[in-house]
Amino acid sequence: MKTIFEKSNGVDGINLTDEKIDTSFLDSSLIRDEKIGLPQLGELDVMRHYKELSDRNFCIEKGFYPLGSCTMKYNPKVNEFLAGLENFANLHPLASDSDCQGALELMYKLQQALKVLTGMDAVTLQPSAGAHGELTGMMIIKKYFETKGDLRKKVIIPDSAHGTNPASAKMCGFDIVEIKSNEKGQVDIEALKAVLDKDVAAIMMTNPNTLGLFEENVLEISRLMHENGSLLYYDGANFNAIMGYTNPRLMGFDVVHLNLHKTMATPHGGGGPGAGPVCVTEDLKEFLPAPLIDFDGEKYFRNYNLKHSIGAVKAFYGNFGVLVKAYAYILMMGKNLKNASENAVLNANYLKEKLKKYYDLPYDEPCMHEFVLSGEKQKHENGVSTLNIAKALMDENTHPPTVYFPLIVHEAIMIEPTESETKEKMDEFVDIMIKIAKEAEVNPEKLISAPHTTPVKRVDETLAARHPDLKFQG
Numbered sequence: 001m002k003t004i005f006e007k008s009n010g011v012d013g014i015n016l017t018d019e020k021i022d023t024s025f026l027d028s029s030l031i032r033d034e035k036i037g038l039p040q041l042g043e044l045d046v047m048r049h050y051k052e053l054s055d056r057n058f059c060i061e062k063g064f065y066p067l068g069s070c071t072m073k074y075n076p077k078v079n080e081f082l083a084g085l086e087n088f089a090n091l092h093p094l095a096s097d098s099d100c101q102g103a104l105e106l107m108y109k110l111q112q113a114l115k116v117l118t119g120m121d122a123v124t125l126q127p128s129a130g131a132h133g134e135l136t137g138m139m140i141i142k143k144y145f146e147t148k149g150d151l152r153k154k155v156i157i158p159d160s161a162h163g164t165n166p167a168s169a170k171m172c173g174f175d176i177v178e179i180k181s182n183e184k185g186q187v188d189i190e191a192l193k194a195v196l197d198k199d200v201a202a203i204m205m206t207n208p209n210t211l212g213l214f215e216e217n218v219l220e221i222s223r224l225m226h227e228n229g230s231l232l233y234y235d236g237a238n239f240n241a242i243m244g245y246t247n248p249r250l251m252g253f254d255v256v257h258l259n260l261h262k263t264m265a266t267p268h269g270g271g272g273p274g275a276g277p278v279c280v281t282e283d284l285k286e287f288l289p290a291p292l293i294d295f296d297g298e299k300y301f302r303n304y305n306l307k308h309s310i311g312a313v314k315a316f317y318g319n320f321g322v323l324v325k326a327y328a329y330i331l332m333m334g335k336n337l338k339n340a341s342e343n344a345v346l347n348a349n350y351l352k353e354k355l356k357k358y359y360d361l362p363y364d365e366p367c368m369h370e371f372v373l374s375g376e377k378q379k380h381e382n383g384v385s386t387l388n389i390a391k392a393l394m395d396e397n398t399h400p401p402t403v404y405f406p407l408i409v410h411e412a413i414m415i416e417p418t419e420s421e422t423k424e425k426m427d428e429f430v431d432i433m434i435k436i437a438k439e440a441e442v443n444p445e446k447l448i449s450a451p452h453t454t455p456v457k458r459v460d461e462t463l464a465a466r467h468p469d470l471k472f473q474g
């Protein structure tokens with residue numbers, strides 16, 4: 001496909017003005033002598049160009065998208081409509097409290113809903129993504145210990161954790177202590193005890209962990225941590241698995257972030273925008289980024305009165321549009337929010353049972369909302385790697401699952417169907433995965449050279465990440 005620069009044919013799409021623009025007030029050194037070189041095309045051709053480009057995107061509306069850990073569920077369109085309402089979309093962030101009572105009320109009620117769901121006492125809606133929530137949470141934990149005059153340097157992180165966990169703690173100045181999982185894929189209590197000392201500020205965990213397994217010893221872990229004067233951080237990106245059934249507070253956690261863009265059905269392909277609210281216990285409320293949204297019985301207001309606030313972590317109040325969509329989703333689901341988790345778990349277990357005959361399943365346990373297969377068998381017997389399987393799925397109008405994560409599973413294939421898929425769609429996916437497993441045996445070359453039908457074939461992913469070349473050289 002040609003770039004819009006190559007398609008440029010000199011046709012005037014729009015005419016800004018016929019009159020010459022007065023530039024006499026500008027210093028002559030600032031005025032360009034040559035044409036800027038923008039592409040020129042008729043308006044309809046511009047539309048066609050961008051439509052063609054957008055058709056190349058894969059999205060949840062196009063096909064199955066079982067990207068483990070990312071919760072690519074259906075995002076109801078009514079949420080978009082609500083977020084786009086004029087009085088939300090055109091509201092100025094510097095409007096006074098009395099001029100934006102509706103928006104403040106929405107944020108306040110969202111905070112309340114998240115408190116109920118997490119069991120926590122206070123919420124900030126500021127962070128704009130999961131990793132941003134982690135950083136916020138770790139800053140709160142750091143300041144909490146500083147305020148107590150108890151400077152602790154270490155943060156414990158299980159080897160099954162999401163990569164952002166150690167990155168966030170490290171950015172905050174903590175030293176990372178990694179602990180190995182046991183043979184059941186769970187945090188190893190003995191390994192935890194061995195590293196627990198008075199220099200440990202916190203543990204960062206997600207439950208279910210990234211293998212999709214519920215940490216059976218979570219209460220024992222929180223008891224050990226609290227006895228040591230340490231705090232527990234809950235990475236709530238996997239909240240889709242437990243919503244309404246249990247919560248981080250019941251498990252003994254002190255700080256939790258949620259990924260509203262995953263759990264609460266707001267679109268997040270291509271990197272955003274997202275929202276990663278952080279919820280804390282009463283003891284940590286004073287450390288939250290100001291302002292919180294409060295209610296005095298009559299009106300809603302921005303509360304800056306937080307004694308030990310870590311300061312703002314984002315301009316204004318977070319990604320407000322995402323908050324509107326998440327709140328709409330919560331209201332729409334009501335008491336049925338629980339069913340989302342129930343079906344997410346049911347769907348994952350269904351796929352796991354159907355696929356384990358064809359692919360290795362390193363941890364053969366009942367899973368939560370996702371599970372991790374391994375492509376080891378295909379790699380060793382047929383020379384077909386997990387990467388090849390992922391590429392072959394693209395030829396089947398299916399987004400590949402998350403691959404090579406978590407790191408503790410070789411040739412990992414991490415599958416999360418989410419609750420919004422039907423049994424029929426999952427059966428189709430099972431058939432595709434079986435077809436690929438059989439193909440690996442009889443025609444491995446076809447998989448090794450996949451994808452065959454996408455506009456772009458294999459790219460050098462390392463080079464693309466290290467030296468992105470985004471400029472058109474005409």
Ligand SMILES: *Cc1c(COP(=O)(O)O)cnc(C)c1O
Nearest residue numbers: 069129130131162164206235237
């Ligand atoms: C997605 C995810 C994150 C990071 O969230 P972002 O919004 O992408 O920053 C952290 N932890 C887990 C377990 C995740 O799945």
